Amino acid sequence: MVKKLLMGNEAFAHAALAAGVRVVAGYPGTPSSELVETIAKERELGRAKDVHVEWSTNEKVALELLAGASLAGARCLFTAKQVGLNVASDALLSLNYVGINGGLVLFVADDPGPISSQTEQDTRRFAGFAKVPVLDPSTVEEGYDLMKLAFELSERYKTPVIVRSSTRICHASSFMEIEEGTKPEDIVPFERSPRWVIFPKRAYEAHGEINARLKAIAADFATPPYSSFNPLEMGGSGEDARIGIMAGGVSASYVREALAMLGGECATKGIELPAYRFMQVGTPFPFPDDAVRPFTEGLGSILVLEELDHVLEDGLLELCGREQAGFEVLGKRTGDARDRGENTVDDVFDRIAAFFGVASRRDASSDKKQGEASFLPSLPPRPPVLCAGCPHRGSFYAVKRALKKSRQEAVFCGDIGCYTLGNAKPLDAVDTCLCMGAGISMAQGFSVVNPEKRQLAFVGDSTFFASGLPGIVNAVYNNHDITVVVLDNSTTAMTGAQPHPGTGKTLMGRQNDPISIEAVLRAVGFNHIGHANPFLLEESVEAATAAIQAAGPSAVIYQAPCITLVKAGPPVTVGTQACTGCKKCINEIGCPAIGFDADEKKVFINDALCTGCGLCIQICPFEALLKRGGADV
Numbered sequence: 001m002v003k004k005l006l007m008g009n010e011a012f013a014h015a016a017l018a019a020g021v022r023v024v025a026g027y028p029g030t031p032s033s034e035l036v037e038t039i040a041k042e043r044e045l046g047r048a049k050d051v052h053v054e055w056s057t058n059e060k061v062a063l064e065l066l067a068g069a070s071l072a073g074a075r076c077l078f079t080a081k082q083v084g085l086n087v088a089s090d091a092l093l094s095l096n097y098v099g100i101n102g103g104l105v106l107f108v109a110d111d112p113g114p115i116s117s118q119t120e121q122d123t124r125r126f127a128g129f130a131k132v133p134v135l136d137p138s139t140v141e142e143g144y145d146l147m148k149l150a151f152e153l154s155e156r157y158k159t160p161v162i163v164r165s166s167t168r169i170c171h172a173s174s175f176m177e178i179e180e181g182t183k184p185e186d187i188v189p190f191e192r193s194p195r196w197v198i199f200p201k202r203a204y205e206a207h208g209e210i211n212a213r214l215k216a217i218a219a220d221f222a223t224p225p226y227s228s229f230n231p232l233e234m235g236g237s238g239e240d241a242r243i244g245i246m247a248g249g250v251s252a253s254y255v256r257e258a259l260a261m262l263g264g265e266c267a268t269k270g271i272e273l274p275a276y277r278f279m280q281v282g283t284p285f286p287f288p289d290d291a292v293r294p295f296t297e298g299l300g301s302i303l304v305l306e307e308l309d310h311v312l313e314d315g316l317l318e319l320c321g322r323e324q325a326g327f328e329v330l331g332k333r334t335g336d337a338r339d340r341g342e343n344t345v346d347d348v349f350d351r352i353a354a355f356f357g358v359a360s361r362r363d364a365s366s367d368k369k370q371g372e373a374s375f376l377p378s379l380p381p382r383p384p385v386l387c388a389g390c391p392h393r394g395s396f397y398a399v400k401r402a403l404k405k406s407r408q409e410a411v412f413c414g415d416i417g418c419y420t421l422g423n424a425k426p427l428d429a430v431d432t433c434l435c436m437g438a439g440i441s442m443a444q445g446f447s448v449v450n451p452e453k454r455q456l457a458f459v460g461d462s463t464f465f466a467s468g469l470p471g472i473v474n475a476v477y478n479n480h481d482i483t484v485v486v487l488d489n490s491t492t493a494m495t496g497a498q499p500h501p502g503t504g505k506t507l508m509g510r511q512n513d514p515i516s517i518e519a520v521l522r523a524v525g526f527n528h529i530g531h532a533n534p535f536l537l538e539e540s541v542e543a544a545t546a547a548i549q550a551a552g553p554s555a556v557i558y559q560a561p562c563i564t565l566v567k568a569g570p571p572v573t574v575g576t577q578a579c580t581g582c583k584k585c586i587n588e589i590g591c592p593a594i595g596f597d598a599d600e601k602k603v604f605i606n607d608a609l610c611t612g613c614g615l616c617i618q619i620c621p622f623e624a625l626l627k628r629g630g631a632d633v
Contacts (some may be wrong), residue, residue: 013038015147018179023069025062026079028495031170032109040507059087073187082121097206103151122309138252221283222290229282241275252280258349287315304331388593389611391560396429398540413439417460437467444480462492462500476525489562530556537618569612570628578624
């Protein structure tokens with residue numbers, strides 16, 4: 001055992017290694033990405049021997065690969081964020097019917113807020129739909145323990161098991177004692193059997209088996225070792241509690257902290273807290289009825305605090321109705337808990353205080369404290385923008401210049417990635433964004449209904465391989481008149497610069513031949529494929545113009561590396577005598593490295609941000625922006 005300071009995702013990774021995982025696959029997505037990267041690092045350091053780890057093309061491919069590895073007898077780990085589970089859902093629902101051999105755990109990270117996602121999706125709800133058991137840790141330490149138990153549960157019942165985390169657990173840090181290295185389990189050889197083939201008759205039988213094992217798993221959740229993750233705690237004055245609080249995930253940690261704070265405040269003011277019970281549910285599906293009954297016995301009201309859906313709340317309501325228990329359940333359905341977003345300690349504090357009938361901190365805050373707060377300066381809004389030196393800025397600008405030159409109206413279908421930020425002014429070049437790969441398909445729908453407009457679909461290089469290929473093939477098959485603009489920055493930038501098929505780099509240390517985006521486009525039937533460096537404005541505009549004017553499916557590939565992959569050049573300088581203060585450089589590309597001095601009525605360059613990409617130099621009509629070392633015009 002060694003003691004280390006670990007991020008939550010790192011702890012999950014070490015737990016999987018300690019459990020003997022042999023095959024790890026997933027697709028990067030914040031807040032889940034660090035788990036795979038940690039295992040890759042451990043493998044590189046020689047501490048994860050005989051472990052295969054990869055970023056797969058997308059989540060569906062990853063889970064299908066792991067399904068094969070599991071049937072071959074290996075313990076396997078899948079990773080994704082909550083929307084990534086949608087991509088893998090076809091494989092997951094069928095795999096639950098087929099069953100597994102080696103333990104198969106799905107680590108899925110939810111993103112309440114959402115902080116970096118297009119939806120607030122609760123994986124516990126998805127688990128109920130898929131009839132797959134789910135474990136929900138409240139701390140990094142619990143996550144480490146539950147990850148190891150998940151493999152045992154999976155193999156005992158021959159079912160996939162989901163470990164659901166969330167942003168605050170994934171990215172929290174804690175000092176922990178961990179088992180370093182791997183403990184490979186013996187592989188149970190694959191044996192041919194009719195059960196591995198999902199014919200309708202077998203599926204009907206398997207559905208009954210799933211229902212039966214969920215009842216057995218729910219009973220297990222009330223016994224060790226799982227019962228330790230469903231603890232029942234007492235508090236307040238008196239013995240006969242009539243009220244209770246239930247929470248799960250990180251909200252359970254918030255409740256404990258809020259209860260300690262509330263107890264301290266009430267003690268200071270001489271107020272007694274009423275007797276209460278608190279229960280954490282770390283095994284939300286199947287709902288652990290046997291574990292929950294002792295908690296509910298004799299209670300009149302129960303406040304439920306959870307993120308994101310009312311999963312525990314519904315479990316309590318069902319238990320109450322089935323057993324005619326008569327307790328009242330308060331939570332999201334009744335407006336007594338947040339119906340979206342993240343919970344916080346402060347919000348949980350106030351809701352518990354109101355539930356207990358004692359003054360909240362908000363009500364009890366002094367005038368002095370309120371007065372002090374009023375002196376805090378109000379910060380200006382800070383919308384997200386493309387980085388200074390981002391190649392996507394030049395790509396968007398070139399396409400809009402080409403359309404203006406051609407006097408064509410267009411619809412810009414965007415996609416998931418850094419380039420979604422192209423929707424912000426002044427670029428204003430993303431009209432739609434649905435889900436990964438959808439921009440290419442949506443542009444085809446627009447072209448059917450609005451053929452008088454030019455339809456453009458922007459897609460990143462990683463998304464092109466992950467989800468864009470079916471739409472690409474459909475465009476050719478049905479001869480849709482669209483232009484696909486591929487923004488190739490040689491990485492999966494938004495989630496932390498992970499490799500993808502277009503880079504050829506793998507987590508196993510091999511450098512394979514990169515898969516050519518142009519070769520793929522040409523192979524499926526794109527006849528017009530243009531190229532340009534997005535930092536060269538004239539070249540980029542010409543490439544976009546030619547692609548827009550081509551009939552049928554066309555493409556232009558803008559290729560330049562993400563600024564995080566290359567060393568920045570010397571910053572641009574301003575020839576102050578030539579600068580007229582017209583703000584064209586600011587108003588047309590919106591680079592965060594360019595500012596305006598209201599007193600001097602001149603633009604200035606923030607040297608700490610400028611990468612010297614030179615795009616602004618090509619835009620200035622007065623040649624006032626220069627490469628460092630150029631003459632002051």
